[in-house]
Structure formats: structure tokens, C-alpha cells
Amino acid sequence: MSKRPRLLILGIDGMDPDIFLYLKERGKMPNLGRLADEGGFRFFNTSNPPQSPVSWTNIATGSDAGTHGICDFLHRDPRTYTPELSLFRIEPYKGGVKYASHICRPSVFEQMMKKDIHVTLLRWPLTFPAPESLPSSSRMLCGMGVPDLLGTLGRYSFYTTDDGLTRRDMHGRIVVVRPDNGKVKTQLYGPRYRGLTGMKESSIDMVLERMGGGLRIGLPDARVELKSGEWSPHLILRFSTGMMGRVTAITRMVCIDEGDFPSLFVLPMQIYPKETDLPLSAPRSFSTELWDATGPYLTLGMPEDTNGLKDGLIPEGVFLSLCNDIFTERERMLEFLLKGFDSGVLACVFDTLDRIQHMFWRQCVNETGDGKEVDGVIAEWYMRVDGLVGRVLGAIGEDTLIFIISDHGFASLSRYVHLNTWLARNGYMSFKNNAKGGGPLLEGVDWSRTTAYALGFNSIYINLKGREGKGIVEPDEADDLCHEIMNKLEKWEDKGSQVIRKVYKSKEIYDVRHSNGPDLIVGYSRGYRASKQTILGATPEDVMIVDNDEPWSGDHCCDPELVPGVLFGANLDRAGVNLPERVSVNDFSALVMSWMSAGTGV
Numbered sequence: 291m292s293k294r295p296r297l298l299i300l301g302i303d304g305m306d307p308d309i310f311l312y313l314k315e316r317g318k319m320p321n322l323g324r325l326a327d328e329g330g331f332r333f334f335n336t337s338n339p340p341q342s343p344v345s346w347t348n349i350a351t352g353s354d355a356g357t358h359g360i361c362d363f364l365h366r367d368p369r370t371y372t373p374e375l376s377l378f379r380i381e382p383y384k385g386g387v388k389y390a391s392h393i394c395r396p397s398v399f400e401q402m403m404k405k406d407i408h409v410t411l412l413r414w415p416l417t418f419p420a421p422e423s424l425p426s427s428s429r430m431l432c433g434m435g436v437p438d439l440l441g442t443l444g445r446y447s448f449y450t451t452d453d454g455l456t457r458r459d460m461h462g463r464i465v466v467v468r469p470d471n472g473k474v475k476t477q478l479y480g481p482r483y484r485g486l487t488g489m490k491e492s493s494i495d496m497v498l499e500r501m502g503g504g505l506r507i508g509l510p511d512a513r514v515e516l517k518s519g520e521w522s523p524h525l526i527l528r529f530s531t532g533m534m535g536r537v538t539a540i541t542r543m544v545c546i547d548e549g550d551f552p553s554l555f556v557l558p559m560q561i562y563p564k565e566t567d568l569p570l571s572a573p574r575s576f577s578t579e580l581w582d583a584t585g586p587y588l589t590l591g592m593p594e595d596t597n598g599l600k601d602g603l604i605p606e607g608v609f610l611s612l613c614n615d616i617f618t619e620r621e622r623m624l625e626f627l628l629k630g631f632d633s634g635v636l637a638c639v640f641d642t643l644d645r646i647q648h649m650f651w652r653q654c655v656n657e658t659g660d661g662k663e664v665d666g667v668i669a670e671w672y673m674r675v676d677g678l679v680g681r682v683l684g685a686i687g688e689d690t691l692i693f694i695i696s697d698h699g700f701a702s703l704s705r706y707v708h709l710n711t712w713l714a715r716n717g718y719m720s721f722k723n724n725a726k727g728g729g730p731l732l733e734g735v736d737w738s739r740t741t742a743y744a745l746g747f748n749s750i751y752i753n754l755k756g757r758e759g760k761g762i763v764e765p766d767e768a769d770d771l772c773h774e775i776m777n778k779l780e781k782w783e784d785k786g787s788q789v790i791r792k793v794y795k796s797k798e799i800y801d802v803r804h805s806n807g808p809d810l811i812v813g814y815s816r817g818y819r820a821s822k823q824t825i826l827g828a829t830p831e832d833v834m835i836v837d838n839d840e841p842w843s844g845d846h847c848c849d850p851e852l853v854p855g856v857l858f859g860a861n862l863d864r865a866g867v868n869l870p871e872r873v874s875v876n877d878f879s880a881l882v883m884s885w886m887s888a889g890t891g892v
Contacts, residue, residue, distance in 0.1 A: 357806060364745060410637070467498065483531035600840055600842055
């Protein structure tokens with residue numbers, strides 16, 4: 291072992307062990323395959339529920355959701371039943387607001403920093419907001435959880451002459467334009483701000499002009515010409531927020547040339563690293579250093595805009611081009627940091643493979659009883675990841691311990707489950723005015739007659755007296771109610787298939803310390819997942835299960851035993867690290883601590 295021990299962690303969000311093995315057997319995974327042949331490969335049992343925020347936090351803290359407090363993408367305030375994102379929270383601060391974290395347990399990286407071990411985190415999930423300062427010359431650029439400038443996870447804008455799109459359920463802002471002699475004068479919208487007469491929306495003027503095969507775009511600080519299907523460079527935009535205030539954003543645009551006048555798809559307005567007070571990195575200068583050294587990059591926590599493809603606004607090739615650019619941005623950053631990596635820990639997470647699998651699973655994967663057969667763009671991206679690993683192995687040398695990990699694997703998604711509709715039909719939910727259903731955010735629920743409700747991807751809550759704002763279930767009756775719901779859900783069948791593989795009672799699998807956590811965790815069978823209506827607390831009136839005909843056809847919010855991740859290790863013997871035969875995301879921080887103790891004597 292070197293006198294200056296080093297640990298490199300590569301996170302590959304969503305990498306699936308069955309797909310890896312399928313491609314390895316066909317000689318498509320030369321680098322990861324070699325690590326596996328040398329004994330450095332394990333199935334990496336994921337979190338319960340198997341969601342990225344939960345799993346990556348388990349990996350970082352060595353604890354489960356009951357301890358660290360991240361239980362689902364969405365939590366709820368038990369007093370008000372109001373849904374809230376688990377990725378960050380917004381708190382009042384000095385007449386305004388500030389971002390804060392829901393995580394209640396220190397990570398292994400924080401522990402190492404306190405022991406004066408240098409740590410660099412590149413796009414590690416749920417590190418937003420970055421702390422004001424870090425010890426030991428450590429650095430971080432936040433990843434999943436970084437919001438856009440509207441405080442959301444990212445909302446696109448789409449400029450089109452098709453007014454029919456405004457009548458559809460879309461995931462972004464549709465702006466209908468009316469060309470005049472081949473030209474459109476419109477607005478590009480930025481963050482909201484508090485003016486003298488209340489909240490206002492900032493904007494800048496934008497002119498769209500048709501040119502041969504594309505658009506000419508005029509902005510106050512830029513003029514861009516785009517051919518159809520071509521992404522713009524990173525655009526720096528400055529929005530006035532009143533009283534001499536200003537917010538600077540970055541975004542990219544793509545022209546979609548259809549119909550008489552081309553459409554324009556605009557990515558969410560994102561934090562510009564060089565002009566921001568938002569806690570994107572620590573120290574604050576680190577994000578600027580990366581921009582200057584490696585080039586422009588998108589800062590949104592989930593920058594691959596799956597919503598544009600899901601809503602049918604951008605073609606597959608345009609989406610894949612964006613994914614390629616984002617992956618390349620991350621590669622450049624990692625390459626730059628590796629050049630100065632002489633001790634401590636460097637951890638970098640690549641998310642793009644996860645997004646590719648979500649959107650192309652139906653096209654590329656055939657799930658069989660023996661595993662998963664894969665081809666097409668998903669196979670190509672696995673090979674691309676393997677190529678990245680090969681370059682890293684060649685650059686880093688044999689004196690560095692390397693872990694390559696994923697937070698979960700993948701499975702098909704063919705049917706959406708309206709879980710609240712099931713709860714209503716089985717007598718656990720009731721609605722005002724004797725309605726049979728309710729809207730998003732638990733709208734219309736009659737809490738005086740509701741004993742259980744669903745919110746988020748895998749969560750069911752008991753309407754517990756003394757905890758929920760209008761709870762009616764006595765604490766000594768809650769356990770029996772949980773087991774009753776569990777037994778019924780596990781017997782639920784859909785066309786002869788079991789809808790829910792297993793339901794878990796939180797108190798039986800967690801050391802539950804937080805009131806924001808669910809009482810029951812639903813482990814769906816392969817092919818099933820909570821519907822988007824369920825996730826947002828809605829209750830459709832008609833059916834309990836519907837077909838999924840959207841591009842988003844791969845998922846992992848099912849039973850955790852169905853979607854383990856991967857763990858690879860390189861240079862294990864030199865580092866004195868042994869991989870256990872069975873390893874889970876909860877064990878990873880202990881592996882890191884054992885390396886730290888062996889290599890540094892700490």
C-alpha cells in the first residue's frame with residue numbers, strides 16, 4: 291500500500307447485475323469482466339425501498355431509512371399531510387428562505403473529513419445544500435437534489451404553435467406562439483421573486499426567427515442559430531429581479547422543426563456556478579474551478595431531461611445527444627480531478643445509465659426466467675460505462691483501492707397501480723361529500739373516516755391519532771391495522787399475477803426514529819409500480835391498475851429483492867480489503883472505514 295493511501299469510488303446509478311453478466315458472457319465487458327473474474331464482483335443488495343435517494347444515503351451513512359430519515363422521494367408533514375421532497379427542504383431565513391437537508395446522520399465522508407483525510411465528492415447524491423466550508427482541503431460539487439432556479443427538480447419550457455398541447459398533462463411549461471412573417475416575439479421565463487406588490491415572475495425578451503432547417507434565436511446577451519435537432523451551447527442568461535437585483539441562469543435549447551414553424555425546447559433554468567449565492571459546491575469556488583478547467587456544465591441534480599421525451603416533445607435521438615453531452619461533462623471533470631488525486635478519497639457518481647434504462651427498457655430488454663437479455667442503446671451504454679472504467683483503471687495505477695457501485699438494478703414497468711384507489715375500495719380511505727376519489731395532494735380526503743393513505747413511490751401511512759394532524763387510529767390499534775392491510779395487499783392479483791410481492795412494516799425492518807417515515811413499505815412485483823397519481827396522493831375513481839404505454843418503461847421502485855445493484859472492487863489485495871460474499875448498501879461505509887483504518891492508522 292502506498293504511504294499516501296487513495297480510494298476511488300465510481301458510482302454508476304442503476305447498473306444492473308443481470309445485464310452486466312449477460313454482456314460479460316458475450317465478451318462485451320472486458321474491464322468490469324476482468325474484475326469479476328478476479329473475484330471483485332458482488333450483487334449489491336439495495337435499500338428498502340429501492341429508490342435512489344434512499345439507497346445512496348444508505349451507502350453514504352451505513353444506516354437505513356429509519357435512522358437517516360430519507361424514506362422515499364416524497365415525505366409528508368404529518369401535521370398537515372402536505373407532501374414535501376426528501377431531496378432538500380426549504381426553511382425561513384432572515385426574511386427569505388434557505389435550503390437544508392433532511393438527512394439526520396453523518397456520512398462516512400464527513401467522518402473522514404473530521405479525521406483530516408482529504409475527500410472530494412463529485413455529484414454525489416443528496417449533498418445539496420453544500421456546507422459553507424469543509425475541513426482538510428476537501429471539496430464537493432452537489433449532485434442529485436440540486437434544484438433549478440425555481441426551486442423544483444426541473445421544469446422545461448416548450449415554445450410551439452400547437453395550442454393542443456396546453457390541454458394535455460405535461461411536465462413543463464407550454465408556451466403557444468403565433469408567428470408573424472416567420473418571426474415570433476416572446477418571453478423566456480426565469481425565477482420568481484418578491485416585488486413590492488407580491489410575487490412576480492422574471493423574464494427576458496426572446497425572438498424566434500425561422501431560417502432554413504431551423505431557428506435563429508435572439509436573446510439580450512446571445513444570438514444562436516440552431517439546425518433542427520441540434521442542441522445549443524450552454525447559454526448564460528441574466529434575469530432582473532427588481533430593486534437592482536439579478537439572477538444568472540444557464541440552460542440549453544434544441545430546435546424541433548415540425549409543421550409550419552419550428553418548436554423550441556428549453557431545459558430548466560439552472561444555477562450558474564460563477565454567479566450564485568446558492569450552496570452548489572464547497573468551497574463555493576470549487577464549482578467555478580471545475581467550469582474554468584473542464585468547460586461549461588449543467589448543474590441540475592437530474593439534468594437528463596426525461597420529461598421532454600416522456601411528453602413526446604423531443605425525439606429519442608435528441609434525448610440521447612443530451613445524455614451523451616452530460617456524460618462527457620462528467621468524464622471531463624473526473625479526468626481533471628484524477629490528475630491531482632494523490633491521497634484520500636475521490637468519489638464520483640454518473641447518473642446517465644439510469645435515465646437511459648428508464649426510457650429504453652421496453653425496446654432493449656427481454657426479461658426471462660434466467661436473467662435479462664439486452665441489446666440496442668442500453669447495451670451500448672453498458673459498454674460505454676465499461677470503457678470509462680477501463681480508462682480510469684489505466685490512469686489510477688495499482689496502488690489505489692477502487693470501488694465501482696450502483697444503488698440498485700432495474701426491472702420492467704408495464705402496469706401502474708392506483709394504490710389509494712385500492713385503499714378506498716377496501717374501506718381504508720373516504721372522501722368528502724361521499725365522493726369515490728380525490729385529487730392530488732390528498733385533496734378531498736375525509737380524515738375523520740380515513741385510517742390509511744398512500745403518498746410517494748412505496749409508502750403507506752396510518753392516520754395515527756396524536757401523530758397525524760387529524761388522526762383517528764388509536765396507537766394500540768395501529769399494529770393490527772398494518773397487518774390487516776399487509777395481508778390483503780399480498781393477496782391482490784391482477785390477471786392472475788401477484789401485484790405486490792411483499793409489504794414491509796417499518797418498525798420490523800428499521801430502527802424507526804422519524805415521524806416522517808411510512809408505516810408500511812410496498813414491495814411491488816416485477817412489472818408493477820405506484821402510479822404518478824398515487825405518488826402525489828391522488829385517488830382516481832375508475833380502475834385500480836392501468837397499462838403503462840409511456841416511454842418510461844424500466845423502473846426499480848418494486849420489491850428490493852428484485853433489483854440489487856452491483857459492487858466491483860479493484861486492487862483489493864493491496865489495500866487489505868476482503869469483500870464479504872453477501873454485501874448490501876448498508877455495509878459499504880464499513881468497507882470504507884476498514885480501508886481508512888488499515889491505510890492511515892486512524
